[in-house]
Amino acid sequence: MVSPNPPPAEALENAASIATPASAGQSPRNWLEGLDNPYFQAGFGLMGVGVVLGGLRKFAGFADVFLRRRLLVQVEINNKDRAYPWFLAWMAQQSQKNQSFGRGLGLISRSHRLSVETTVEQLHNGSSSVFFNLVAGTGMHWFKYHGIWMQVVRERDTHSMQMMSGAPWETVTLTTLSRDRDIFPRLLAEARDLALKDQEGKLVIQTPWGTEWRPFGLPRRKRPLHSVVLDNGIAASIESDVKSFLQRRQWYVDRGIPYRRGYLFHGPPGSGKSSYIQALAGSLNYNLCLLNLSERGLGDDKLTYLLSTVPERSFVLIEDVDAAFNKRVQTSEDGYQSSVTFSGFLNALDGVASGEERIVFLTTNHIDRLDPALIRPGRVDFTQYIGDAMPSQARKLFERFYIAESDGPSSTNFGQDIYDIIEEGITRDKRISMAALQGLFIRNNDAEDALEACRKML
Ligand SMILES: Nc1ncnc2c1ncn2[C@@H]1O[C@H](COP(=O)(O)OP(=O)(O)O)[C@@H](O)[C@H]1O
Ligand SMILES: [Mg+2]
Structure with missing residues (x-):
């Protein structure tokens, strides 16, 4: 480091103030004599030192900048x-x-x-x-x-x-x-x-964190798609619709249509709506962005922003869309609105037209409570009812629990038994959810006990 030095300007001033009385109105000879004056010499010396030190300091500064520019590279990550x-x-x-x-x-x-x-x-x-x-x-x-x-x-x-x-x-x-x-x-x-x-090989779930999407919890193990048993043909039709959408980006771009698709799954709770969406995301190597419309502090603006900044390769999942708008909208004194309005939601779904891919899944237990404005194409393009257990679904789930792969499904008739129980229940308009069946099968280690428990439930 360069040590502090007396500012050269000051040194000059000192020199001048001492020299002036001697030189003012005097002949050149007298003036030259002034040079011998020890005060004058001291001032001049100080000035010299100051100039040199100042130069050195400047040089050090230049050298420092030069070295940093030329010899070092920096990368900043925030x-x-x-x-x-x-x-x-x-x-x-x-x-x-x-x-x-x-x-x-x-x-x-x-x-x-x-x-x-x-x-x-x-x-x-x-x-x-x-x-x-x-x-x-x-x-x-x-x-x-x-x-x-x-x-x-x-x-x-x-x-x-x-x-x-x-x-x-x-x-x-x-x-x-x-x-x-x-x-x-x-x-x-x-x-x-x-x-x-x-x-x-894992599914990352993201949730809003302020205005950003951030991973929520750890990456989860994917759920195999076939482990969610939907009624005949439903899973296949959803999967093929999503896949064909994913292959048609250019088609949308050429026609100037926003590249997005909305899905609405409705039906009783515990029928596998959420599970299927999660499993489908995993099977297509997509992640899930969970959006809770009732979350405190989520207003229309934030919702619009979040929906326009969905991370790549992610499905957006908004559960129970009917429930979000039955509440009164709260507006605080400063006019800040802390919940999403229905029109705000529609606007956010429409968003600005862009080439960005966006796939939104909505679920509800009560489709009748949804405003028709929400279900129009462009917002919801594919609506699917996912209901309580049908006989064939129950049989598949049952076999998954009680029949080891090596046995093969034909080694027992229990599968047929559960089929019949569910079918008979439906004739009396008694139904059971897939979630309830799963619960039964988890609780009963023995297949016959499970059948008995199921009979009792219907
Ligand atoms: N069709 C199904 N096939 C397999 N498991 C199911 C099915 N439906 C529900 N379940 C099970 O029941 C539980 C709740 O399912 P979930 O997907 O949350 O239902 P929903 O979203 O329709 O209310 C999950 O643990 C899931 O494994
Ligand atoms: Mg659900």
Whole structure:
């Protein structure tokens, strides 16, 4: 560092003020004599030192900027970016790896400021385990990646909160020598792959977090599509409609029609509406965005925004659409409306025409309570009734519970028994939901007990 020096201007002034009385109105000779004046010389010397030091300081400043520009590269990632959690997780993993190799190169092992990130992971048998990851806390850290040193600075700005989500702003800045700049894409790709590997073969459910969509809970294991047993032909017709829509993007674009499709499933509770949508999303490698229209603080504007910013490859699922508009709309004193209005919902569904794909699933137990305006094409293009258990559905579910694959369905007649029980019930207008049947089958280990319990229920 350059030490502070007397400002040159001041030094000049001193010199001048001392020199002037001697020089004013005097002959040149006298003036020259003034140069011998020790005060004058001291002032001149000081000025010289000041100029030199000032120059040095400027030079140091230039050199610093030059070095930074020429020799260092920096990458900044802020916590609004998806790469942010990926990078922190990658860094944590990197340090674990290094420690286990005993090289002790892990940045974490050298850092003194750590923060804990707790994760819950679903194991293959469905149970969960809790893991603690030590990630780099705020401050400066160093680490070596492929033999290249990097500096990581994690900063948090607690003064400014992000709009809506209320989370503080955070950034990590990576700095390294500029000849290694190609290392950043490689590093970030590695972090991304690590994060996505966790989601592979799983279903990610997202919910609104302020105005953003954020993963809700852990990626879940997918439910096999065939495990949701719908009445004959229904599952196939839904699946083929969704698939054919997904293949017709260009058709929509060519005709200038917004590329979206709305599905409405209605029918009694426990018939598999939600389960089927979830399983279908999983089977098509889509994620689910859950939207609760009754959520506090969700107004028309926010709803419109959320529906226009649905993450890629995601179905939007809005459950119980009938229930959302039966309440009174609450408007607070400042005019802020804290719930969604019906017209606001329609507008949000219509949205601005764009080439963005959007697939919305609506469910309701009471289709008769829905305003016809909602069910017009463009908002809802495909309506499907999904009802209580039909005989063939009951048989399929029963076989799934009680007959091992190796036995083959013909090894017992119990399947036919449940078929008959349900069929007979329907003639008396007595029905049972698939959810209730599933409950019966879970409670009864023995097939005959289950049949008996079912008879009693109808
Ligand atoms: N058709 C079905 N096939 C298999 N399981 C079903 C079916 N319908 C309901 N279930 C089971 O019942 C429970 C509730 O189903 P859900 O999908 O939430 O019904 P809904 O959304 O129609 O009210 C789930 O655990 C699901 O496994
Ligand atoms: Mg449901």
